[in-house]
Amino acid sequence: MASAFETFRRLGPAAFVVKAIISVIVADVLLLGFIMLRRSYRKRYFAKRDARLFEIREGWDALISGETPYATWRAKASDRQLVESMVLDAFEVAGPEDSARLLKFMRASGLVEKCISDARNHQGWRRHRALVALGRTRAPEGIPALAEGLRDRKPETRLAALRGLGQMVCPEAAVEILNWVGEVGLVVPALPLQSALIQTCAERPQVLLPYLQHAGASVREVLGRVLGEVATPSLGAEVVQFAEDSLPELRAAAARALSYMEPDLAVNVLGELARDSVWFVRLRAIVSLGKLGHPTVIPFLLHGLTDSNRMVRLRAAEALVDLHTEMVPIFEKVVAMRDRYGLHAYLTALENAGLQPKMEAEIKAMRLTSKQVKVLLEVLRTGTAPPEQLPQEKASTAAASCS
Numbered sequence: 001m002a003s004a005f006e007t008f009r010r011l012g013p014a015a016f017v018v019k020a021i022i023s024v025i026v027a028d029v030l031l032l033g034f035i036m037l038r039r040s041y042r043k044r045y046f047a048k049r050d051a052r053l054f055e056i057r058e059g060w061d062a063l064i065s066g067e068t069p070y071a072t073w074r075a076k077a078s079d080r081q082l083v084e085s086m087v088l089d090a091f092e093v094a095g096p097e098d099s100a101r102l103l104k105f106m107r108a109s110g111l112v113e114k115c116i117s118d119a120r121n122h123q124g125w126r127r128h129r130a131l132v133a134l135g136r137t138r139a140p141e142g143i144p145a146l147a148e149g150l151r152d153r154k155p156e157t158r159l160a161a162l163r164g165l166g167q168m169v170c171p172e173a174a175v176e177i178l179n180w181v182g183e184v185g186l187v188v189p190a191l192p193l194q195s196a197l198i199q200t201c202a203e204r205p206q207v208l209l210p211y212l213q214h215a216g217a218s219v220r221e222v223l224g225r226v227l228g229e230v231a232t233p234s235l236g237a238e239v240v241q242f243a244e245d246s247l248p249e250l251r252a253a254a255a256r257a258l259s260y261m262e263p264d265l266a267v268n269v270l271g272e273l274a275r276d277s278v279w280f281v282r283l284r285a286i287v288s289l290g291k292l293g294h295p296t297v298i299p300f301l302l303h304g305l306t307d308s309n310r311m312v313r314l315r316a317a318e319a320l321v322d323l324h325t326e327m328v329p330i331f332e333k334v335v336a337m338r339d340r341y342g343l344h345a346y347l348t349a350l351e352n353a354g355l356q357p358k359m360e361a362e363i364k365a366m367r368l369t370s371k372q373v374k375v376l377l378e379v380l381r382t383g384t385a386p387p388e389q390l391p392q393e394k395a396s397t398a399a400a401s402c403s
Contacts, residue, residue: 049078049082052078052079052082053082053086056073056079056082056083056086057086060086063083063105064087064101064102064105065105066105066108070108070109070110074109074110080111083109083111084111084115084133087102087105087106087111088133088136088137090102091136091137091138092136099138103137103138103139106137106139107139111137112134112137112139112141112142115130115133115134115137115142116134116141116142116145118130118133119131119134119142119145119146119148119149119164120145120148127149127157127160128156128157128160129160131145131146131149131157131160131161131163131164132160132163132164132167133164134146134164135163135164135165135166135167135168136164136167138167138168138169138170140168140170140172142164142168143165143168143172143173143176146161146164146165146168146173146176147161147165147176147180148161149161149164150162150165150176150177150180151180151184155187155188158187158188159188159189159192162177162188162192162193162196163192163196165177165196165200166192166195166196166197166199166200167199168200169199169200169202169203170200170203171200171201171203171204171207173200174197174200174201174204174207174208175207177193177196177197177200178197178207178208178211181193181211181215181219182211182214182215182219185216185218185219186216186218186219186222190218190221190222193222194222194225194226197222197223197226198226198229198230201226201230202230204234205227205230205231205232205234205235206234206235206238208223208226208227208230209235209238211223212224212227212242212250217247220247220249220250221247221249224242224247224248224249224250224252224253225249225253227239227242227249227250227253227257228249228252228253228256228284231253231256231257231260232257232260233260233261235257235260237261237265239253239254239257239258240254240258240269241254242254243255243258243269243272243273248276248278248280248281251273251276251278251281252278252280252281252283252284253284254269254273255270255273255281255284255285255287255288256284256287256288258270258273258288259287259288259289259291259292263292263294263296263297266288266292267289267292267294267296267297267300270285270288270289270292270297270300271285271289271299271300273285274286274289274300274303274304275303279307279308279309279311279312282304282307282309282312283309283311283312283315286300286301286304286307286312286315286316286319287315287319289301289304289319290315290316290318290319290320290322290323293322293323293324295323295325297319297323298320298323298325298330298333301316301319301320302316302320302330302333302334302337303316304316304319305317305320305334305337305339305341305342305343305345305346306337306339306341306342310341310345313341313342313345314345314348314349316342316345317342317345317346317348317349317350318349318352318353320334320346320349321346321349321350321353321355322353326362327355327358327359327362328359328362328363328366328376331346331359331363331376331380332376334346335375335376335379335385338385340385343379343383343385344383347380347383356380359380360377360380363376363377363380364377
């Protein structure tokens with residue numbers, strides 16, 4: 001040993017370099033040993049976990065039916081977590097009967113109460129996981145605990161509770177979200193709030209209407225988008241009041257809901273919305289007019305072919321093609337409009353629907369002059385208006401380009 005120390009002493013300042021190299025080598029060896037030991041432990045842990053998972057899966061029916069005593073797995077935390085995760089995963093693909101059976105098992109085994117307790121008593125990521133798991137159970141008794149999570153001071157907890165309520169997929173959860181938003185305003189990102197409300201309001205969109213009338217501007221904007229996604233025939237004439245609202249999202253929602261009403265009541269309102277200053281309101285109105293499928297919508301759809309927005313023109317053309325009426329008279333009106341963009345949109349919709357041969361046959365079968373037949377067939381095949389219409393067509397094209 002003395003000779004080794006003497007050697008280091010003779011090295012002088014270089015001894016520090018040698019010591020540093022030796023220290024790094026020792027540290028690397030220790031780190032490598034720790035990594036190998038950790039890998040060995042995790043390999044053994046996951047092997048045991050997979051074996052236990054397979055064992056539980058083999059007795060799955062007996063476990064869910066209650067034949068297997070709950071004490072055989074509840075006392076051990078690892079088994080309890082395995083069973084809970086397996087049941088929650090089964091919820092995602094289960095039908096109504098299987099969902100009811102799984103929920104009955106979770107209630108009888110106390111897993112629902114445990115999720116509620118964890119959602120109220122834990123903190124940090126444990127609480128976040130419990131809130132999401134509680135939502136996946138779709139147990140109505142978990143809604144109050146999730147509502148408490150919405151009012152937590154931490155934004156991560158609020159988002160986890162919002163996600164859990166969205167997975168409940170029931171109007172009661174929607175009411176809790178709407179009450180909370182009415183109290184505090186828009187304190188979470190709009191997208192997760194919108195997603196949660198779409199899931200929970202789909203069954204009963206009427207719950208949105210009272211909040212739409214009294215909420216703040218930012219909240220009304222989100223609720224308007226939600227209403228536009230979940231609008232159904234059950235709303236009836238209740239959404240007509242939003243057709244003249246100052247918020248574009250609500251006008252668009254009204255346009256979508258009006259597609260389920262009687263044509264005599266809806267056509268005029270949708271015709272006004274089809275001339276709205278906001279493009280997506282016009283788009284929703286045109287789509288709704290097409291869904292009505294009534295002959296009285298034809299003038300509004302023809303006007304939609306001259307819209308400055310490409311999507312509105314294409315939707316108007318598709319709606320005209322899908323109408324259950326004679327196609328040649330409509331085609332004549334489209335050609336007479338002398339709008340190149342509208343003509344191209346109509347011909348594109350006709351080609352996409354595979355109706356060009358049918359249109360050609362109907363043109364030949366109609367009682368038209370030979371010149372009219374020739375002009376219509378030429379327009380159908382080339383997509384170019386007849387020469388006598390070119391000057392006015394250029395003016396229309398220039399106006400569309402400016403708009």
